[in-house]
Amino acid sequence: MTGTVINIDRVVKRFGTFTALHEVSLDIAENEFFTLLGPSGCGKTTLLRCIAGFEPVSGGQIRLHGEDIAPLPPFKRPVNTVFQHYALFPHMTVLENVMFGLQRLGWSVVDAEGRAKQALELVHLSQFLKRRPGQLSGGQQQRVALARALAPEPKVLLLDEPLSALDLKLRQAVRMELKQIQRETGIAFVFVTHDQEEALTMSDRIAVMSDGHVQQIGAPREIYEAPANRFVADFIGETNLIEVPVLGISDGMAEVSLPGGRALRCPTPLSRAVGQGVLSLRPERIDLCPASEADLTVIATDQVYLGTDIQLKAQLAGGQEMTVRLQNAEATRLPERGTEVGLKLEAGAARLLSA
Numbered sequence: 001m002t003g004t005v006i007n008i009d010r011v012v013k014r015f016g017t018f019t020a021l022h023e024v025s026l027d028i029a030e031n032e033f034f035t036l037l038g039p040s041g042c043g044k045t046t047l048l049r050c051i052a053g054f055e056p057v058s059g060g061q062i063r064l065h066g067e068d069i070a071p072l073p074p075f076k077r078p079v080n081t082v083f084q085h086y087a088l089f090p091h092m093t094v095l096e097n098v099m100f101g102l103q104r105l106g107w108s109v110v111d112a113e114g115r116a117k118q119a120l121e122l123v124h125l126s127q128f129l130k131r132r133p134g135q136l137s138g139g140q141q142q143r144v145a146l147a148r149a150l151a152p153e154p155k156v157l158l159l160d161e162p163l164s165a166l167d168l169k170l171r172q173a174v175r176m177e178l179k180q181i182q183r184e185t186g187i188a189f190v191f192v193t194h195d196q197e198e199a200l201t202m203s204d205r206i207a208v209m210s211d212g213h214v215q216q217i218g219a220p221r222e223i224y225e226a227p228a229n230r231f232v233a234d235f236i237g238e239t240n241l242i243e244v245p246v247l248g249i250s251d252g253m254a255e256v257s258l259p260g261g262r263a264l265r266c267p268t269p270l271s272r273a274v275g276q277g278v279l280s281l282r283p284e285r286i287d288l289c290p291a292s293e294a295d296l297t298v299i300a301t302d303q304v305y306l307g308t309d310i311q312l313k314a315q316l317a318g319g320q321e322m323t324v325r326l327q328n329a330e331a332t333r334l335p336e337r338g339t340e341v342g343l344k345l346e347a348g349a350a351r352l353l354s355a
């Protein structure tokens with residue numbers, strides 16, 4: 001059983017009259033890879049900076065192992081930060097860059113060298129100890145920054161979009177490494193990103209944020225399969241949001257009337273009856289079917305070949321556009337533009353959310 005390392009309790013952050021964080025509460029467990037995910041400006045970096053101590057909070061408390069850390073200046077907090085721009089010292093070797101912080105903390109040269117070497121081994125850079133940052137690739141430089149932040153063995157490592165300066169292939173490779181390093185060290189990682197794929201692949205849990213509010217906290221699968229509201233459904237993955245009349249709600253299940261008139265039962269986080277709701281339909285969980293078995297009948301309007309699958313654009317009875325992703329579609333099976341198509345909603349395709 002792991003305990004809570006960071007407890008964020010109703011934290012408010014104001015810049016003048018603007019409120020960047022509205023009573024944000026969340027707990028981060030020891031050993032956890034925890035991600036703050038949300039669009040630009042939602043307050044992720046601000047929350048990270050409050051944890052690091054670069055910004056004082058305007059209200060609420062941040063506790064580390066139960067103790068309020070407000071009185072501690074950044075350098076006295078047992079947390080370390082890895083930034084997007086890694087800011088290594090160009091005139092120092094890789095080893096010296098990692099040793100520098102330790103020596104500043106009072107470590108002897110011998111001890112600092114031993115620990116720095118361990119940290120560099122962890123990030124697979126042992127063969128580059130004598131190189132200068134300018135002689136390394138972007139991904140390698142970012143790993144030096146990571147080793148530097150991990151070396152003093154902080155209780156928590158804060159990572160502010162550390163992969164965003166890397167190209168796609170490198171980013172994917174470093175992602176897996178980062179996750180592995182987190183597991184090996186057992187240090188809690190608080191990772192900030194606006195990239196949902198990054199969040200889904202690495203995190204134990206994700207807090208989805210928007211406009212300074214936490215919208216949902218959960219494991220990647222939970223956030224994807226059971227979004228708490230319209231914002232989360234739309235932000236994580238792709239979805240179709242369709243307004244529907246709600247016939248009834250009980251025990252986490254809703255009955256709705258689909259465009260065209262068919263009734264559908266689907267899960268919902270709503271507990272009270274509402275007249276109108278929004279149905280989230282995941283495009284990859286919809287398939288073509290004969291008209292007699294169709295949940296929805298649509299008119300095909302366009303198709304886009306994407307390699308791994310084919311995106312079919314279609315129009316619903318009421319005129320609303322929707323998208324279907326056909327994974328194993330053969331070109332011959334695809335409906336022509338303008339023809340009527342039957343669609344089957346597979347298990348997990350639909351979820352009713354509030355309008």
Ligand SMILES: Nc1ncnc2c1ncn2[C@@H]1O[C@H](COP(=O)(O)OP(=O)(O)OP(=O)(O)O)[C@@H](O)[C@H]1O
Nearest residue numbers: 015018020038039040041042043044045046047194
């Ligand atoms: N020092 C500041 N003074 C005034 N407003 C600020 C300050 N720092 C941040 N903000 C505002 O607070 C909000 C949250 O900013 P923050 O940097 O936390 O967003 P973010 O989610 O990390 O976005 P991004 O992904 O673009 O970095 C934004 O509207 C931003 O303009």
